[in-house]
Amino acid sequence: MRFALYDRRAAVLYAHRWAYGRNPAFYDYEHLGGDCTNFASQCIYAGSGVMNFTPTFGWYYIDPDQKAPAWTGVPYLYNFLVREEKTEGPAAHPCELRDLRPGDLIQLSFDGENFRHTPVVVSVGPKRASGLVERGGQGPANTPRSWHPNGLRPSRRAPGAPVTAPPCVRTA
Template identity: 40%
Template sequence: MKLQNSSSMNGKLNNNKDEINVKQTIDDYFKLQSNAIINLKQPHLKHICSESLYFVLHENTELLINKIKSFHSRIIYYNVTTEFCSLTFENNTCTAKVKSKETLKFDNVSKETLRINLHEFELSKIKNKWIIFKDKDLNVNNNYSNRNSQEQHIRNKLSLEIQIALFRDLIEKKKTDLMVIPNDDDRNLNRGMMRLYQIENWNKRPKQWGDFDNMGGDCTNYASQVLYAGGAPMITVGNYKWYYYGYNNRYPSWTGVEEFYDYLINNKADGVHGIEVQSVNELKTGDIIQMDLDGDGVFNHTSVVCNPLGYNGVLPTITSHSLDRFNEPILTFNFTDIRLIHLR
C-alpha cells in the first residue's frame, strides 16, 4: 500500500506565511481524505474545515465507503498529487484553484485508475488559522479513466447519442465479437443479442411488455426483456416460474426485484440460472446488478450489465429502466448495498 502527496504552484512563489499555511491546509485536506479512503474510515477534518463542509464530506465519504464495501473490494494503492494553479488573497480570505490527480488500484481489478479534478477552495483566516469553507469541484474530468487511455478519455466526452451510434456501428462491423458463441457456462444465452436489445430499448417501453413505471417501477420488467432477448426461455411450470403474457397474465418474478432474484438464484430446473458472485470481474454483458437505493436494507432496483469493463476498463457500466440509463458507470448510482448476479 502506498500513499503519496506532493504539490507545486504555477508562477513565482511569494513564500509568505499565509501562502505556506494555505497550501499546507489544502495538502492536509487531501492527505486526510486519502488515508480515510484507504482505511475505509471517516477522515478527521474538523480542525481544517467549516462545520457545514465537514458534514458534506462526511456524507460523501460514507457513500463512497459503502460502495467500495459493496463491491467486496479494497483499495491497495492510492496516490494523490496536487498542483496549485492560483492563490488569491483578500483581507483574511483566500481563493485557491487546485488541480488534483488521484491514482488508485482495487485489489480485485488489474488496472490502475486515474481521476483528475479542478477544485476552487474558499478559505478564511480565523484566530491565525486557515479554515476551508468551500470546496467547489470544477470537474476537469470527473470520470475514472485508464492511465494512458486516450481513446477512452475521448469516449467519456461523447454524447449519449454518439455512444449509441458507436455501439450500433460496432455491432455491424464486429458481430462475431458481440454474438458470443453459447457454451455450457452461458446455458445458451446469446450475450450479443442481450447487448443489442439494451441499445435499442434502453429508453423505450415496447407495447408487448407493458410499462410498469407507475406500478412500482419498470426496471425488472426491462431486465427480464433483456434475458428473453438473449434466449432465456419463459418458465410456466415448477416451483420457480418466470413468464409474461400481459399485465394480467404474468408471474411476479418477471417484474418484481426480489422475486426476480429468487427465481434466478433458486431455479434449478430448466431456464436461466443465476449465481451471486463477489467480484465485478465475474460479470458479463447481460448479467444482473441489483441495488438498495434507499439505504433501508431492501433491494429496490434492477439493472443489466452493458459493458463488463466499460467504466474505463475497470468497472461495469449498466443499462436500466425507471432510472432510464444507457451504458452508465455503476458508481454514479447512490446505492448503499449491491448484489452481483452472473447468469449461466
C-alpha cells in the first residue's frame, strides 16, 4: 500500500465551487436527513482522489443507491476516517480546534453528545478556533464557526470532534 498526500487546496477549492450549488454527479440528500456529510465527502474526495469500495465499512459513492454509509452518515464518516486498519482511502485523526487547517472537517453536536453535522473548514483565523466553514448548498459560505444561525457548537465532551483531514491518503 502506498500513501499519497491529501491536497487541502483541492478540497477547499471544491468546497468554494459547490457551496451555493450542487454538483450534479452526486445525489441531494437534503430531504433524507441532510446533505452535509455527502458534501464533506465530496470535498475529501476532491483532495484525495481515492475511494474505498469495501462493502458496508468502506467510503465510496457510485450512485444514490450504491454508496457506503460513511459517505453520507456523520458517525460513519468519523469511524471510517479514524479507523486503525491500514486500508485504502483517506485516513484522519482527531485534533484540537487550534490545530484545524483548511480542508479539515469539524463534526458538530446539537446536544453535546451526538454528532449530526459535518462542515468543511475553508480558512482559519488567528486563534485557529475561529475557523471558517463552508456548508454545501445549505447557507452562506465562510460562516464563522463561532457564529451559526442554528447555534451549533463543536462538542468538546463527546469524543471525536473535530476531525483533521488526512495528512495522507492510502492507496492500493
